[in-house]
Amino acid sequence: MLAQLNRAAFGRPSPLLSYTRSLYPGVALAAVIGLAALFLSEHYSAPVMLLALLIGMVFNPLAEEAAVAPGITFSSKPLLRAGVALLGVRVSLSDIASLGVAGFGAIAGLLGGTILLGLLLSRRDWQSGVLTGGAVAICGASAALAISACLPKSKALEQETLFTVVAVTALSTLAMIVYPVALVQFGFSEAQTAFVLGASIHDVAQVVGAGLTVSEETAELATLVKMVRVSLLPLVLCVLILTVSAAGKRDRTQKIPVPGFLIVFFALAILANARVLNEEMADFAAGASKWLLIIAISALGAKTSLRSLASAGGAKVIRIGGLTLALLAASALCACFLPGLF
Template sequence: MLAQLNRTAFGRASSILSTVCAIYPGIALAAVVGLAALFLSEHYGAPVMLLALLIGMVFNPLAEEAAVAPGIGFSSKALLRAGVALLGVRVSFSDIASLGVAGFSAIAGLLGGTILLGLLLSRRDWQSGVLTGGAVAICGASAALAISACLPKGKVLEQETLFTVVAVTALSTLAMIFYPVALAQLGFNEAQTAFVLGASIHDVAQVVGAGLTVSEETAELATLIKMVRVSLLPLVLCILVLAVSATGWKERTHRIPVPGFLIIFFVLALLANIGVLTEAMAEFAATVSKWLLILAISALGAKTSLRSLTTVGGSKLMRIGGLTLVLFGASALIAQLLPGLS
């Protein structure tokens, strides 16, 4: 009996070791790409996700090698889901409550309306619609990765995800530059400007950057509004999982169970808000999440050639751009109507 247990334990250890050896080269490649992207981002101010994606594409021929492919696949799937799960520590129930019913309803309405418009514009391609609509409505690249993790897997979905990440990151950077100028020309006050910036710019970093061009107070309020949008991500993911599970896909012969990473997301959000997780622990989890998402997007970039990405089509770029402009216009209109901002 003891000999059998020893053989079983040794066999499991050997299996784990062989798996680690198989995925190590691909993870190492993703890590090198991620470090390069982070270095360039810190020195030149470009979005790290976009840099990781573009640098990763350069290594596409290497990523297709048999020695590297398993680790690239692991990074683009398992590490992606782990990074999304750790995003739960960023959800703040107090931030949601501080806006009041009117402010929260306005943000939720903008978010839901943007996703619905994305679905309408996508016509029959509902996966592309919810992916682009959710990325624009919630938090750019992070939302695109999280939504993609909940959808049925496929090569087309990977290309759509990469294209969406590139588009929303580029548009978010342009918005950081031009939105504050446009709002100043329209005569918006600081509170109204903060609302529009937080409710319409895709990525958190660009929201902060745009707010700081006006004032620190504007940046703080804009970031608060932006984080409320981020806090709605788990609700969107739950609805998406339930919808896909209920309707199925292909020939309706499969079902998608509730993903484990989504459960962890909720648990971490709850623990962070009731005080079980200290601020230092939450900060550590957020940092790990950022690194895992950088590794995942580096691997996704390495899996996709630039030529295949161009096959996604200009119509999808127009859709993302149109959604971005509609969200900006609707946010500006609501900012003028909310009594607390005038």
């Protein structure tokens, strides 16, 4: 009766309002999962992305309900792309310039080599190769989500993305503990240790944590090296979009579609480097990006069951682990034998 009176008084609700209402339960669920993951991360020093993913999987049966599914899908796709777009404020040309030609060249070579190795190890599945190679080479979970957003959508891709996020996050946490101790034991200097940590550990937070176990100066230089890797993400995404477009069966006279989120990514990077965005605005955008990615990975977790993730196979575990060790070895060789890095 109340609903009938409401329609009589105000007319039918607009399509936009109806659509927003249909999204609310799923988005709210993903946000609550993200809040729980952030709380546990801050109190137990665990990776927030990994916690959001694992907690989300617990809610998989609920996420398949008709009332929740639209919001979960919205959180795992449009909100994911919005979070990736806001990563543009983290791109710093001054960081690249301060590292010098030799340092930038070494980092770019390590990044490109890791992605190529990922493609080689993946054999026929090039999408899986670029996803795992890019995640290891650039910035872990964030890079995996960004690369996934540029690839043709499929259920297999979602599962591959989730598996990659779990693997690189776990390996990055392990690297944060093991790498600094091992490098010091092998006699690496602080500058060499900083370069290896920044060039080989997947996640920014883990790079900072690993560097601080040696010294504050090591953490600062390692973070600089890491941010140069992050700054190369837009270049990788552009190459990926061109590759996907060329692989598709499109008429050559048609224009190559450029995702809107990538345009926003570049626009924010330009504005941030031109100092149009002040520090407060850049920090707000970076914080919003983190939140959107946490919500997106929570939704992705809720869409995937533990059984489907476990069926990914040991070969993919070996591949990601092999890429991680190969990047570590190559970074250590660069630190030892390339002149002009420091």
